[in-house]
Amino acid sequence: MSRLLPTMLSRWNPAGPELGIMVAVGVAVIAAWEFLPPLFDVPKYIIPTFSDCLSEFFRMLQYEELGKNFMSTLVTSVVGFLLGSAMGAVFGYLLGLSKLWERVLSPYILALQIAPKVAFAPLFIMWFGYNALPKLLVTILIVFFPILVNVLQSMKTVDRDLINLARVYNMSRFTIFRKIEFPSSMPSLFAGLRIGATLAVIGVTVGELVGGNTGLGFLITYGEGQANTAMVFNAIGLLTVIGIVMYFAVAGVEKRVLHYLEREDH
Amino acid sequence: MTSSLDLKDITKVFPDRKTGHEITAVTGMSFSVKPGELVAVVGPSGCGKSTILNMVSGLYGPSQGEVLINGEPVRSTRSDVGFMLQKDLLLPWRNIVSNVEFGLEEKKLTRKERRDRALSEIDRVRLSEFAFHYPHQLSGGMRQRAALARTLAIDPEIVLLDEPFSALDAQTKVVLQKSFSATIAETGVTCLLITHDLQEAVIMSDRVVVLSGRPGTVVDEFPIDLPHRDDPMARSMEPGTRDYVKRLFDTLHLEDQAA
Ligand SMILES: Nc1ncnc2c1ncn2[C@@H]1O[C@H](COP(=O)(O)OP(=O)(O)O)[C@@H](O)[C@H]1O
């Protein structure tokens, strides 16, 4: 499921009649959302209509510091993503360079990889208090592992013959890493980054849900407390926007860096 | 500059991790290649042909015996040996010219000298038009020519070719055999061509070394006394070619083997 979404998004390149149908589906869904709940007497605190959400959006902008909360979540997601991926990549490469450490640490990595990272959020709050640090740590932790695992895996599958070629050219261990192993790992690294970009938003959200007084995750719990369902809807929508923006930012960088790969889509 | 190559009574034993038994890949193997000579090595698959190549290039040593280049034992990888495999081993993230520069980067050359060398090798294999293309934009045959340019760019004393044409379609193979032969003759470099294609061995080499099945050892060795070593197409038209191929065929007992 988490892999299906990225491929669906990256293939999103509509043209002609397809685009027309796509827009029509969107309009139909919004229309159903707007008119069906009142028709069936569904109360606003269960399903607020599209226009309810829209007016709530402008109210939030004015009275709930929506802009500030949005930026807080965006910045934490991006910073957590960058730190988590940098650390994951560094550890992945280091373990990839050392067979011994890889073997020694792999059971622990596997265990931590399986552990649900978001469950650490309350723990971090107990340790570090109600500030930005716990949600940043959850984000880093959740981003760290897929990237570490992808990088490590790619280091293990570098073409032996390429390495032998470099050895015949008398290249040092570090030069072989720099000129063969590191560039070979790029496609896997980016696959990890794309997963990480969507996970980062989950990390921040959980951090904010559990303990925080800023961010879109906080607005979700706040809206829930006030039975303001439209506020919850809006916050979920904006979190999705952040995830999509980050995903496409990574995909854009990937397309530039991996320009040398043959692509199926042209 | 060309060198001689001598294999002296070589045995190579590999430990087998799975079974714990040892695998003897080659045993008691001796043959030599004179400076500027092109020797083809043929033998059934698994008889240790690639193992020979790895020992000559210094990736690992023999268990017994010695590999000598110009009379000096090979103890580690050395920068005057070039090798080329069935796979082109081009780096997909580099364009052709920087792929050809790859082996030159460990030599003390200025950026300009390196670029000039690479471009002249690319010119030699007639890929100038594609110097700034990426490997995926080239056909299999062109990529293999680029790999030859990379191999020759370091100005090797000895070139080792491990089944360089076996991944290509029949037509491309013929064209490439011709272009490789011409290029190798032009450089005059010493060359060991590993192949399982008997026809290829006869039309491209000065001499053929025939190996037995595993553990590989030399069972026959004879010079090819035909003209046109630099032009395999012309040589394949020579009446003597068939007899040599027949001799290889017989030595390897291909007729007795069930498919
Ligand atoms: N690194 C290795 N470790 C264990 N066995 C090996 C290794 N390299 C080659 N062998 C074994 O040695 C034999 C000869 O291999 P190779 O030289 O690749 O054969 P060829 O190139 O003639 O097909 C094979 O049986 C192969 O399994």
Ligand SMILES: [Mg+2]
């Ligand atoms: Mg082989």
